[in-house]
Amino acid sequence: MFLMPLPLAVWAFAAHAWRRGMRNMAYLSIASGVIATLIWMPSWDGVAIPEAVSALSMGIWAEVLGYWMIRRDPEEVEAVYQPTVIV
Numbered sequence: 001m002f003l004m005p006l007p008l009a010v011w012a013f014a015a016h017a018w019r020r021g022m023r024n025m026a027y028l029s030i031a032s033g034v035i036a037t038l039i040w041m042p043s044w045d046g047v048a049i050p051e052a053v054s055a056l057s058m059g060i061w062a063e064v065l066g067y068w069m070i071r072r073d074p075e076e077v078e079a080v081y082q083p084t085v086i087v
Contacts, residue, residue, distance in 0.1 A: 006036060006054070007032075007034075007036045010033040010036075011033045013029050014027075014029035017029060028061060032057045032058060032060065036058055039053040039054055
């Protein structure tokens with residue numbers, strides 16, 4: 001059940017990334033979602049192979065996203081939430 005809605009969420013992130021100008025992340029998100037979806041199209045005797053391929057494509061996407069989040073410049077990112085500290 002987990003691997004079914006994951007491509008939809010990744011495609012939603014791709015739309016967000018595209019609108020923000022992060023074209024490479026959008027391309028990777030679209031490709032990962034397509035791979036995770038297309039692997040389920042053929043008839044398989046079991047679910048191990050499609051689950052492994054789906055998890056691999058989503059895992060690579062998550063690793064790249066995590067690396068991007070670590071490496072980005074914090075000065076370029078606009079603050080969405082600015083907590084107020086009351087002393």
